[in-house]
Amino acid sequence: MSEDKNSNENKSVGAKGYILPAIVVAFSFAIIYTVVVAIPNLPSLKSEPSKYAMEYVEKEADGTIKRDEQGLPVLNDAGKGRAIYVREGCFYCHSQFVRPQDRDFGSRVFAGDYANETPNVLGTSRTGPDLSNEGGKLPDEWHVGHLKNPREYNPGSIMPSFSYLPDEDLGYLVSYLQTLGRKRMDDPENRHIYEAYYPEADEAFWHASEHHKPNVDSAAAANAGAGIFRQNCAVCHGLNGLGNGPNALAMAKKPANFSRPYYKAYSDKTWYWRVAEGVPGTRMPRWKLKLEPEQMWYLVAFLKTLPQDKSPIIEPYQTIDSEAWQSQSALPERITDNYEKLAKNKKKGGKSSKGGHGGH
Amino acid sequence: MIRRIFSSEEGSAAKFFMFSAIVWLIVGMGAGLLGALEFSFPDLTKGVAQLSFTRLRPAHVNTVAFGWLSMANIGACLYIIPALCKTKLFSEKLANFSCYLWNIGIFVGMLTLLNGYTEGREYAEYREPIDILFVVALGSVSYNLFRTLLNRTVKKLYVSVWYIMGAFFWMPIIFIVGNRTFVAMEGLNDGILNWFYGHNILGMWFTVLGVGIAYYMLPKMSGKPIWSHSLSMFGFWTIAFFYAPTGTHHLLQSPVPEWLKALAVIFSAALVIPVISVLVNFYMTMKGSWWMLTTNMPIRFVLTGAFWYLVTCLQGPFQATRGVNWYIHFTQWVVGHAHAALLGTFTFFVIGAIYYGLQRLTGKRIYSVRLVKWHFWLLLIGFFLFFASLTIGGLQQAVGWALGYPVAQWGLVLPPMWLVRSIGGVLMFLSSCLFGFNIYMTMREKPISSELEIKVAVPIEGDSK
Ligand code: HEM
Ligand code: HEM
Numbered sequence: 046m047s048e049d050k051n052s053n054e055n056k057s058v059g060a061k062g063y064i065l066p067a068i069v070v071a072f073s074f075a076i077i078y079t080v081v082v083a084i085p086n087l088p089s090l091k092s093e094p095s096k097y098a099m100e101y102v103e104k105e106a107d108g109t110i111k112r113d114e115q116g117l118p119v120l121n122d123a124g125k126g127r128a129i130y131v132r133e134g135c136f137y138c139h140s141q142f143v144r145p146q147d148r149d150f151g152s153r154v155f156a157g158d159y160a161n162e163t164p165n166v167l168g169t170s171r172t173g174p175d176l177s178n179e180g181g182k183l184p185d186e187w188h189v190g191h192l193k194n195p196r197e198y199n200p201g202s203i204m205p206s207f208s209y210l211p212d213e214d215l216g217y218l219v220s221y222l223q224t225l226g227r228k229r230m231d232d233p234e235n236r237h238i239y240e241a242y243y244p245e246a247d248e249a250f251w252h253a254s255e256h257h258k259p260n261v262d263s264a265a266a267a268n269a270g271a272g273i274f275r276q277n278c279a280v281c282h283g284l285n286g287l288g289n290g291p292n293a294l295a296m297a298k299k300p301a302n303f304s305r306p307y308y309k310a311y312s313d314k315t316w317y318w319r320v321a322e323g324v325p326g327t328r329m330p331r332w333k334l335k336l337e338p339e340q341m342w343y344l345v346a347f348l349k350t351l352p353q354d355k356s357p358i359i360e361p362y363q364t365i366d367s368e369a370w371q372s373q374s375a376l377p378e379r380i381t382d383n384y385e386k387l388a389k390n391k392k393k394g395g396k397s398s399k400g401g402h403g404g405h
Numbered sequence: 406m407i408r409r410i411f412s413s414e415e416g417s418a419a420k421f422f423m424f425s426a427i428v429w430l431i432v433g434m435g436a437g438l439l440g441a442l443e444f445s446f447p448d449l450t451k452g453v454a455q456l457s458f459t460r461l462r463p464a465h466v467n468t469v470a471f472g473w474l475s476m477a478n479i480g481a482c483l484y485i486i487p488a489l490c491k492t493k494l495f496s497e498k499l500a501n502f503s504c505y506l507w508n509i510g511i512f513v514g515m516l517t518l519l520n521g522y523t524e525g526r527e528y529a530e531y532r533e534p535i536d537i538l539f540v541v542a543l544g545s546v547s548y549n550l551f552r553t554l555l556n557r558t559v560k561k562l563y564v565s566v567w568y569i570m571g572a573f574f575w576m577p578i579i580f581i582v583g584n585r586t587f588v589a590m591e592g593l594n595d596g597i598l599n600w601f602y603g604h605n606i607l608g609m610w611f612t613v614l615g616v617g618i619a620y621y622m623l624p625k626m627s628g629k630p631i632w633s634h635s636l637s638m639f640g641f642w643t644i645a646f647f648y649a650p651t652g653t654h655h656l657l658q659s660p661v662p663e664w665l666k667a668l669a670v671i672f673s674a675a676l677v678i679p680v681i682s683v684l685v686n687f688y689m690t691m692k693g694s695w696w697m698l699t700t701n702m703p704i705r706f707v708l709t710g711a712f713w714y715l716v717t718c719l720q721g722p723f724q725a726t727r728g729v730n731w732y733i734h735f736t737q738w739v740v741g742h743a744h745a746a747l748l749g750t751f752t753f754f755v756i757g758a759i760y761y762g763l764q765r766l767t768g769k770r771i772y773s774v775r776l777v778k779w780h781f782w783l784l785l786i787g788f789f790l791f792f793a794s795l796t797i798g799g800l801q802q803a804v805g806w807a808l809g810y811p812v813a814q815w816g817l818v819l820p821p822m823w824l825v826r827s828i829g830g831v832l833m834f835l836s837s838c839l840f841g842f843n844i845y846m847t848m849r850e851k852p853i854s855s856e857l858e859i860k861v862a863v864p865i866e867g868d869s870k
Binding site for chain 2: 063071073074077078080082092131133134135136137138140142144147153154156158159160161162163164165166167171195196202203204205206207209210
């Protein structure tokens with residue numbers, strides 16, 4: 046076509062001389078495209094669904110995918126929730142992959158875990174926390190309430206309020222959130238990956254811990270520890286440390302039951318290390334980010350008293366709304382006193398924290 | 406009526422694209438600004454689904470990227486390519502038709518996104534019918550420009566033509582590959598594809614168009630030839646070769662195949678070469694003419710863009726390495742980088758091109774050079790606040806994570822940064838309104854009578870009211 050243009054209007058130059066470069070541009074682009082898009086998508090190179098891959102479609106009894114009249118797969122509740130997650134753009138603020146260096150987000154994820162998902166919701170920004178292992182972390186009611194009014198649950202949160210979603214949608218969304226990563230957190234096989242810490246390794250850590258270290262064998266210290274435990278730990282570990290707090294109900298990886306004889310073997314340092322650093326790959330937080338070394342030593346003093354020769358039969362989970370719970374979790378007065386003193390001392394510059402607790 | 410809509414008047418399509426772009430700039434920035442304000446006042450629009458941050462964000466990104474930047478760039482190209490080929494546009498009617506389609510696409514697209522109809526992949530959120538509309542519009546613009554190219558009356562192709570025609574060749578392919586309407590995949594492959602697309606609309610569309618436009622503007626306005634034509638061609642070929650495989654650097658720490666990541670990192674680092682060659686060429690061309698910055702408005706915009714291009718592209722290759730990415734990924738730093746590229750660089754380039762091209766297209770003087778200056782300074786200062794706050798906030802976030810603190814910064818260090826960003830956003834939004842007003846008033850001016858004057862007309866200080 047360019048040829049006859051040339052012959053008709055001698056002014057127009059046409060594509061002469063540029064056909065070769067144009068082919069080179071097209072060709073180089075085609076090669077790059079093949080390498081980068083086509084090859085990773087070859088069926089033989091595709092990663093197989095792992096055992097943690099999520100299921101978002103209903104299955105027939107024989108394991109095949111259930112389809113509606115139009116031949117489209119029927120989504121289960123979590124699948125419908127996922128669609129809402131995509132529609133509402135949660136992925137602009139929440140990522141869904143855990144990197145090796147990440148703390149507090151649970152175990153890592155691998156290619157096969159995503160096999161059944163499209164569009165991807167990996168996310169590029171962590172304005173909010175990663176949600177890969179969100180399933181089972183918090184009760185359904187919490188999620189619904191939080192989605193409607195985030196700031197009532199987490200003052201200072203900048204998550205938008207999704208109160209405009211109908212209850213049905215919120216329900217699906219929560220069932221999606223509750224499936225996230227759940228199976229992965231459940232699996233004892235994965236534990237060893239996260240237990241590579243050695244308590245003696247970190248000198249700076251132990252040096253810091255020596256500040257205001259109380260006598261952890263005294264009853265008074267244990268008593269102070271009990272107060273801190275009720276405030277911070279009982280929601281998961283239960284009032285008596287049996288691992289049956291109200292939050293444990295929804296948790297995939299249950300909190301530790303400290304009455305087990307096994308814990309008799311724990312040294313003070315091991316206890317301290319565990320409390321301070323948390324248990325990677327589980328919901329157990331790193332308390333050193335919230336508590337002072339001194340407070341953690343009080344906790345150690347309390348935790349040490351818990352292991353028994355034979356662990357008791359665990360009661361059913363304590364529920365949040367029982368009155369007994371509320372009356373029990375109120376702090377005994379003496380401990381409140383201690384706290385206030387502690388706080389005052391701290392304001393003054395924390396010269397001394399000896400006042401108020403025994404052991405001396 | 407039909408005659409009016411599908412005007413065949415010379416230059417009408419370029420003007421149409423530019424005017425529409427300015428409208429979308431104001432709308433899109435408004436959406437961005439409201440979204441930014443919601444970071445500081447999260448309950449600002451509580452209960453209104455359409456104004457929730459998650460709905461505004463895709464509306465913002467797509468409106469500014471496809472409505473503003475793409476349309477403005479196309480408008481400039483519809484002027485530049487015929488000018489460089491010394492011929493008329495192949496078909497004004499077709500180009501006007503594409504512009505209608507494009508506007509419909511952006512308008513409907515914005516409404517659908519605000520109402521929650523989304524494909525759910527970044528930069529490809531528009532749903533199927535709109536995707537198809539865009540493919541048609543884009544295809545017809547490409548066809549139009551390629552036919553114009555074949556009609557040209559000059560023998561040698563100037564480097565801008567290479568850049569621009571490269572973009573119009575790659576973009577339709579990238580667009581079709583990147584949208585779920587046309588290609589659907591599962592699992593991580595969807596992510597790989599998404600970022601192949603996401604990165605290449607940035608690299609092989611916005612960048613290539615923007616650089617092409619700047620290569621046209623600088624010699625034109627400084628009155629000197631480009632410093633080195635072979636260096637500029639070298640830049641073109643290296644960008645063509647290195648850009649396409651780098652998409653995976655957006656997924657550097659996710660569990661995608663290692664070899665893809667390695668490829669992406671190597672090619673990203675290699676992108677320094679085209680970037681430096683382009684910038685050296687720009688700066689050397691300006692050598693001895695830097696005084697023009699003080700009076701010549703279009704060149705001021707273009708050179709400021711060139712400065713931000715340097716910033717962006719120094720950030721880029723570094724943040725694509727594993728070490729740095731380990732640190733800044735997931736933080737607000739990336740949002741700062743994204744705006745330095747699309748706002749700081751390419752928005753500035755194309756604003757320069759509009760101020761320059763519009764006078765020639767319409768034969769009218771810009772209404773007020775003073776307003777152009779206000780536009781420039783508000784935009785620059787606003788953008789600087791925006792960029793600085795996000796970059797600092799991003800580094801704070803990064804430090805927090807590196808030290809193992811939980812992701813609790815939203816309650817601690819970031820709110821002031823987000824407030825500063827909003828303030829910058831207000832300034833930028835105002836500047837765009839001034840821009841729109843200035844262009845509107847320009848259209849009501851009387852045309853300049855003499856041909857010669859039109860040829861030399863550039864908004865220069867002291868040149869008009
Ligand atoms: C008034 C001016 C603007 C304001 C206040 C603004 C604000 C915002 C906000 C709040 C976001 C979301 C960031 C996040 O998810 O954390 C965003 C994203 C984005 N904006 Fe803007 N924006 C403005 C102008 C522009 C312009 C002119 C462009 C392009 C030409 C642009 C391109 C983008 C892009 C590409 C993203 C996605 C960034 C990413 O995913 O990292 N913005 N903007
Ligand atoms: C010169 C080379 C460049 C390199 C190597 C580069 C590299 C990168 C990398 C590695 C990221 C991802 C950061 C992360 O999420 O951890 C990124 C993000 C981004 N870049 Fe660049 N960049 C370059 C230039 C540009 C240019 C010229 C543009 C605009 C046309 C641009 C636009 C963006 C945008 C919009 C994002 C944000 C994507 C998102 O998360 O939504 N970059 N860049």
